[in-house]
Each structure stands twice: as structure tokens, then as C-alpha cells.
Amino acid sequence: MKLKELSVLIGVIFIVIMLIIPLPTGLIDFLIILNISLSLIIILVAMSTKDSLQFSIFPTLLLLVTLFRIGLSVSTIRSILSKADAGNVIDTFGNYVVGGNTLVGFVVFMVLVLIQFIVITKGAERVSEVGARFTLDAMPGKQMSIDADLNAGLISDQEAKARRERIEKEADFYGAMDGASKFVKGDAIASIVIVFISMIFGLIIGMMQMGMDLGTAAQTYTVLTIGDGLVTQIPALLISTATGIIVTRAASSGSLGDDITSQLFAYPKMLYVAAITIFLLGVITPIDKFITFTVAAMIAGGAFQLTRIEKKTLHEETAAADEAEPEEDIKSPESVVSLLQIEPIEFEFGYGLIPLADTNQGGDMLDRVVMIRRQLALELGMVVPVIRIRDNIQLQPNEYVIKIKGNEISKGELLLDHYMAMSPGVDDESIVGIETIEPAFGLPAIWISEEMKEQAELSGYTVVDPPSVVSTHLTEIIKRHAFELLGRQETKQLVDHLKESYPALVEEITPNHLSIGEIQKVLKNLLKENISIRNLPVIFETLADYGPMTKDMGLITEYVRQSLSRQITKQMTTPGEPLYVITLSGVVEKKIADAIQQTEHGNFVSMDPNDSQMILQAAAEETERLSQMGQMPVILCSPAVRMYVRQLFERYLPQIPVLSYNELEANVEVQSVGVVNPS
Structure with a gap:
């Protein structure tokens, strides 16, 4: 155990001993001076802190100091009543400080107690109570403000985490201070009671046990009691003042002395x-x-003098700024380095769409972005990077653009005073509006006015407000390009998070058998085909089984997909309905198998262009026919060629899932509604 921890434990034990065992007067003198010194240190530290949280131990320290003072009072009263002697310090305070006049000493003591109890303690208690209440009430708003700043790119993830921790600490601190201030209040009341008890019983003991007359007993015990009260009350007053300073202290960049002098004489x-x-x-x-x-x-x-100093400082700052700014702009490396930063995801919009993100105008885009990131974390199993939201005057007023790593991926146009309506299949001629295309899925739609919204809903149209349109579009774009957002650093974060719960599993895989880059390739392959990587334990179990056998990440991905068969089956099927699929003919599968080329960098399909064109055309016709029937097209093939079929189709049919028989659960009803068999 460290010496610091041991000293605190010994101190608490010694306080308990003080309550039980009589102490010599010399030791009492030492402890009284120590009590005054400790109280003085506490109030000086309270005045020097820039923020209440810098003295976060204060509530607990307040309890310990109060307990120490109570133990000291018990020791001094025991010494006064038993020996009519409490040491040199108390005798000095009783005779020298108040001139031996017991009445003056009693009045001074009562004034100190009343100041502490009515003015300082009462005020500090109220401030603590109100501070705790307002801090707790403000927590949700502060959390939303942090999320908004994070999504707007004003702060980093680490800064957001630090600010959230600070809010929690503030709530804990003011809650503790609300209770700790009761210690000070109780200590003030106890001081008054102790003085009266000591004076009354001192007279009784002096007259009945020590044979003193009434005058001698009154003079002796009253002087000692008043001295004890003053010795105890001065440190208590310092502690109460420190309590008031702590709870009334607002965060600033300087100490209390700096703030008072700079603001009072501003x-x-x-x-x-x-x-x-x-x-x-x-x-x-x-x-x-x-x-x-x-x-x-x-x-x-x-x-x-202050006016002269202010003018001189203002002149120096202006001159320094004029000289430093051009030099900093030209020579500072940050001015160039900062331009190299590329944001993972950007959402830019024209000035006409500013109300979407402006909370003062009712915009909730920032809150929607928070929900999108949470939704995608649950669906994809990865932490989507912060989405930077900014206006761009180069865009059309109602236009917005979505960028991935600095490149424009998609764009759209919104009419904020309209609603987007999508037809159920049978158009209602009475529903008129501005024709457009739904940006997320490319469906035909129209912008309708608010007056026509209810009529469109009654006609079966799907009616969506502009914020929901852009939220859906942004969500779908991130899903399609999630594999691009998963880099080695993001993969390392996922591995470290998994290691907290499955350390043995992670240690078996990396770095001995698979590097972070190789694990990243497997995860990117899954995300590229819209397979969630949230079930990392199952994925890593498969990597542990097959990682030592091969370095072909494509092949390992196929094994991982098979281990996720239950997840893939649930994703592709609807409960109570069969899975409608398009299969490959034996001839097509044989052609693809024969065209596989094996190299040291992996395997790929090298097929005659005419053959590949015929297969792609036949697959496109079958998937189009299935889509017209209202079914989701799914291509089913054997496990041996699934990876290569996907390679063949991904450029021209990227949204069509390609599954193998081993990726479906045995209890799934599969119905073939088409065969890819080019003539």
C-alpha cells in the first residue's frame, strides 16, 4: 500500500482513538494548531482552483475534517472537565485573545457561530441544493449539445467523451456537495450545544468535585470553554467559507484572486x-x-494607473496581431496541413436547405444523424465515422450532396414546403405535383403540397416529409459504401473492443496468424455484400479455424459466410414465405469453374468476353422478370463457385445477392423461379 493511502487510513483510525482515549495536553495543543493549519490550507486551495471539479474530493474531505474537529472537541472537553486544563493554546485564546473577559469572549463566540450558521452555512447549503438540481436538469440538454457538436464536426470523439465524463462528474460533485453541506450545518449547531454543556457541567464539577467557590469555578471553566469554542470555531468558519467558495465558483481560466482583481477592476x-x-x-x-x-x-x-495599463496592453496586442497574422498564415505548417484532411462522410447542402440543420428554425437534422449512426451500428456492426454537415453556397439552393472520402457519391433535391409522394402502383389522377425521383431507391415520385397530403395518403400513396427523404437517402448511401469506411484503424478499434470480452479468441488470431489488414479484408468483403459484421465472435471463431490454413482472404470469407448462415437466412427470407431464387444451370457453373485462374495473389475468373456477356444478359433478364413479379431477386449457386459468380456479377448487378446452398438453413423452403441458361 502506498504511503499516501496509509497516512489517510492512520488519520481516520487516530480520530476514532481521540473519541475514546484521553490525550495529553501537549498533544492536544499540537492537534489544535494542526486543525487550524489544515483549515487554512483548504480555504487557500478553494480560492486557487479554477473549477470546482479540480477540488472534487472536497465533499469527502469536508466529512473527514468535521469528524476530526468533533474528535478534537471531545478530547478538549474531557480535559477541561476532568483536569480544568486544556493546554496552552486554549488558555491563550481564553485569556489573551479576549483579554480574560469571559463575557466578551462569549459574545465573540456567539457572533462567529451565528455568522457561520445563518450567513455562510445556510447560503452554501442552498447553493449546493440548487446547483445539484440545475446540474441534473441540464444533463439531457448538455448531452444533446455534445452530440450536435460531434455530428457537426466541431469536436472529436475523444473530446465528446471527455465532455460527457465532465458532465457526469459535475452531477456527482454537486449531488455530493448537497449532502456534505449538511455536515457544516450540523457542526455549527453542535458547537453551540457543546459550549453550553461544557459551561454548565464545568460549574457543577468545579463546585462539587474540586471544591471551588462559584466565582472561581465560573471564571475557570468559562474562560476555558470560551477558549475551546474560539479555537474550534475559527477553523470551522474557514471550512464553511471554503464550502461557499467551492459551490459558488464558476469555471474560469484563473484563480479566485485573479478573477476578483481582473473583473472587479475591469x-x-x-x-x-x-x-x-x-x-x-x-x-x-x-x-x-x-x-x-x-x-x-x-x-x-x-x-x-489601470487606464494607462489597459491602453498600453491594447496597443501592444494590436501591433503583435498585425505582425503575427501574416507570418502565421504563410509560415505556419498547420495552415497547409489542415487542408489535407479528408472527411470520411460529408453532407453538404445549399442555402435553401439551411432550415434542415438550424435548430432555431425547427431543423432536426443533427438529431437524425445521431439516430442514423446508432441504427447503422446495430445493423452493420461497425461504428460509422462522424458525418460532417455543412452548407455550400456553390450548390443550388435546394440541392444537397453526399460525399464519401471527398468524392461525390450521390445528390438530391428537396422542396422544404412540399411532401414526397410515391405511388402504390395505381396512380390517382387527382394527385398532382412536381415529378421527381426518390433519391435512395430511384423510384418515381412527385412533390405535393401540404393541402394534398391527406388526400394522397387516403389514395394509398407513401407520403414522406423532406427530412425523412434525406435521412433515408443518407442511410442507404452509407450502407452501400460501408466497406469503404472500414479502414485498418477502424478494424483495430473493433478488434480491441472484442478483446475486452474474448481475449483468448483475439490473441489466437492476431498477430500470429492474421494481421489487422487481413482481418479488414474479410470484414470488408462481408460489408460489400451487405452482410452485418456485428456478430464478431462467430466471425473470429471461423478466422481462428481457417486462418492458419490459407492466406486467401476470399476463401476465408466464404467460410465466414457459411458460419453466418442463420444470420444470412434471416436477412434474405420473410417468415412464413418461401425464398424465391434464380439458379445457375450446370453448364454455366461448369464454365465459371473452368475459367477460375489461381495465382499467388488469389483466385479470379478469366472467362471469354462473349460467354460472360451472355451469362450477364441472361441473369439480368431473369432478375428483371422476378422484380416485375414483386419478388426480391436472389441468385443461388453451389459453394464452389459462389465467390466467382459474385465477382462476375458485382459490376453490372451489384445489388443482386448471390448465395450458396451452404449459406441457407436446412429448414428454409427454396423455390426456383428461373434459371440462368444462355442459349
């Missing part, structure tokens, strides 16, 4: 007003003119 003109007021007070009233004129001269002189 307006030199107001000091002139104060100086004139004090000067007139000396002229008009009988107050000693020497005092008022001296104070007025000091304030006016300080105002004059």
Missing part, C-alpha cells in the same frame, strides 16, 4: 465615480476629511 471609469463619491462624502458630512480624501485619492490613482 472598468476604471467606475473607479473614478467611486472616488468622486467618497470625496463628496468628506466635503458634505462631518466625517474626517483626511480619511475620505486619502481613500478617494487612492481610488482615483488606481483608476488612472
Whole structure:
């Protein structure tokens, strides 16, 4: 155990000993001076902190200091009542500080207690209570503000995490201070009770046990009790003041002394007003003119000096800025390096679509982006990078663009005062509007006015508001290009996250058998065919089985797909309905198998262009026919050629799933509704 931890434990144990075992007067003197010193250190630290959280241990420290002071009070009372002696420090406070006048000492003690109890403690308690309440009430708003800044690109993920942790710490701190302030209040009440008990029982013990007369007993025990009260109350007052400083302290860039001097004297003109007021007070009233004129001269002189310093500082800052800015713009490497940054995902829009992202105009685009990232994390199993949202005056007013790694992927156009309506298949001639194309899936649609919305819904049209249109479009684009967003760094984060729960599994695979880059290739292959990688434990189990056998990542991907058969089956089928598929004829599968070329960099299909063109044309005709029947086209083939069939089809039919028999569960009903067999 470290020495720091051991010292705190010993200190707590010693406080308990103080409550039980009588202490010699010399040790009591030492502990009293230590108590005053500790209280002084606490209030100085409270004044020097720039933020309340820098002294986050204060609530617990408040409890320990209060307990120490109570233990010290018990020891001093025991010594006063048993020996009529509490040491040199208490005797000094009882005789020297108040001049031996017990009545004056009692009044001073009561004034200190009342100041602490009514003014400082009561105020600190109320501020703690209100601070805790407002901090908890403001937490949801602060969290939304952090998410908005994160999605807008103003802060990084690490900064967002730090700000969230700070909000949680603030809530914990003010909640603890709300309870800890009760310690100070109880300590003030206990001080009053202890003094009265000590005085009353001191008289009784002095007269009945020690044979003193009433005057001697009253003088002896009252002086000692008042001295004990003052010795205890001064540190208590310092601690109470520190409590008030902590709970009323707002975050700033300087200590309390810096803030007071910089903010109190921030307006030199107001000091002139104060100086004139004090000067007139000396002229008009009988107050000693020497005092008022001296104070007025000091304030006016300080105002004059502050004005000179302010003008000089402003001149220096202006000159320095004029000299530094051009040099920084030209010579600073950051001015060029920052231009090299390419955002993973960007959403740019024209000035006419600003209300989408402006919360003051009712826009909720930032909140929608947060939900999109959460939805895709659940569907794809990867953390989608921050989506940067910004306006672009080069675009048309109602136009928006979606970019992936700096390249434009898709665009669209919105009419904010209209709704997009998509026909159910049978058009209603009474529904008229501006013809357009639904951007996410390329379906024909029309923009209709708000007055026609209800009629369109009654006619069976799917009616969507503009924010939902762009949200769906953005979601689909990210899904299609998710494999491009998964780099080695993102893969490393997924591996590290999995390692927290499955350390043995991860250690078996990497770095001995598969590198991060090779794992990335497998995950990208899955995402490229819209297969979620959320079930990483199953994926890594398969990598552990087949990784040591081959370095062909395409082949390993096929094994992984087969291990995810239950997931793939659920994704491709509808409960209670068969899976309608298009199969490949034996001739086509044999042609593809014969065209496989094996190289040291992997296997690929090298087929005669005429043959490949005929196969692609036949597949396109079959998938088109199935789409017209209202069914989702799925191509089913043998496991040996599935990977190569996908290679053949992915350029011309990228959205058509290609499955193998081993990727479907045995209980799935499969119906073949077409065969790819070019004549």
C-alpha cells in the first residue's frame, strides 16, 4: 500500500482513538494548531482552483475534517472537565485573545457561530441544493449539445467523451456537495450545544468535585470553554467559507484572486465615480476629511494607473496581431496541413436547405444523424465515422450532396414546403405535383403540397416529409459504401473492443496468424455484400479455424459466410414465405469453374468476353422478370463457385445477392423461379 493511502487510513483510525482515549495536553495543543493549519490550507486551495471539479474530493474531505474537529472537541472537553486544563493554546485564546473577559469572549463566540450558521452555512447549503438540481436538469440538454457538436464536426470523439465524463462528474460533485453541506450545518449547531454543556457541567464539577467557590469555578471553566469554542470555531468558519467558495465558483481560466482583481477592476471609469463619491462624502458630512480624501485619492490613482495599463496592453496586442497574422498564415505548417484532411462522410447542402440543420428554425437534422449512426451500428456492426454537415453556397439552393472520402457519391433535391409522394402502383389522377425521383431507391415520385397530403395518403400513396427523404437517402448511401469506411484503424478499434470480452479468441488470431489488414479484408468483403459484421465472435471463431490454413482472404470469407448462415437466412427470407431464387444451370457453373485462374495473389475468373456477356444478359433478364413479379431477386449457386459468380456479377448487378446452398438453413423452403441458361 502506498504511503499516501496509509497516512489517510492512520488519520481516520487516530480520530476514532481521540473519541475514546484521553490525550495529553501537549498533544492536544499540537492537534489544535494542526486543525487550524489544515483549515487554512483548504480555504487557500478553494480560492486557487479554477473549477470546482479540480477540488472534487472536497465533499469527502469536508466529512473527514468535521469528524476530526468533533474528535478534537471531545478530547478538549474531557480535559477541561476532568483536569480544568486544556493546554496552552486554549488558555491563550481564553485569556489573551479576549483579554480574560469571559463575557466578551462569549459574545465573540456567539457572533462567529451565528455568522457561520445563518450567513455562510445556510447560503452554501442552498447553493449546493440548487446547483445539484440545475446540474441534473441540464444533463439531457448538455448531452444533446455534445452530440450536435460531434455530428457537426466541431469536436472529436475523444473530446465528446471527455465532455460527457465532465458532465457526469459535475452531477456527482454537486449531488455530493448537497449532502456534505449538511455536515457544516450540523457542526455549527453542535458547537453551540457543546459550549453550553461544557459551561454548565464545568460549574457543577468545579463546585462539587474540586471544591471551588462559584466565582472561581465560573471564571475557570468559562474562560476555558470560551477558549475551546474560539479555537474550534475559527477553523470551522474557514471550512464553511471554503464550502461557499467551492459551490459558488464558476469555471474560469484563473484563480479566485485573479478573477476578483481582473473583473472587479475591469472598468476604471467606475473607479473614478467611486472616488468622486467618497470625496463628496468628506466635503458634505462631518466625517474626517483626511480619511475620505486619502481613500478617494487612492481610488482615483488606481483608476488612472489601470487606464494607462489597459491602453498600453491594447496597443501592444494590436501591433503583435498585425505582425503575427501574416507570418502565421504563410509560415505556419498547420495552415497547409489542415487542408489535407479528408472527411470520411460529408453532407453538404445549399442555402435553401439551411432550415434542415438550424435548430432555431425547427431543423432536426443533427438529431437524425445521431439516430442514423446508432441504427447503422446495430445493423452493420461497425461504428460509422462522424458525418460532417455543412452548407455550400456553390450548390443550388435546394440541392444537397453526399460525399464519401471527398468524392461525390450521390445528390438530391428537396422542396422544404412540399411532401414526397410515391405511388402504390395505381396512380390517382387527382394527385398532382412536381415529378421527381426518390433519391435512395430511384423510384418515381412527385412533390405535393401540404393541402394534398391527406388526400394522397387516403389514395394509398407513401407520403414522406423532406427530412425523412434525406435521412433515408443518407442511410442507404452509407450502407452501400460501408466497406469503404472500414479502414485498418477502424478494424483495430473493433478488434480491441472484442478483446475486452474474448481475449483468448483475439490473441489466437492476431498477430500470429492474421494481421489487422487481413482481418479488414474479410470484414470488408462481408460489408460489400451487405452482410452485418456485428456478430464478431462467430466471425473470429471461423478466422481462428481457417486462418492458419490459407492466406486467401476470399476463401476465408466464404467460410465466414457459411458460419453466418442463420444470420444470412434471416436477412434474405420473410417468415412464413418461401425464398424465391434464380439458379445457375450446370453448364454455366461448369464454365465459371473452368475459367477460375489461381495465382499467388488469389483466385479470379478469366472467362471469354462473349460467354460472360451472355451469362450477364441472361441473369439480368431473369432478375428483371422476378422484380416485375414483386419478388426480391436472389441468385443461388453451389459453394464452389459462389465467390466467382459474385465477382462476375458485382459490376453490372451489384445489388443482386448471390448465395450458396451452404449459406441457407436446412429448414428454409427454396423455390426456383428461373434459371440462368444462355442459349
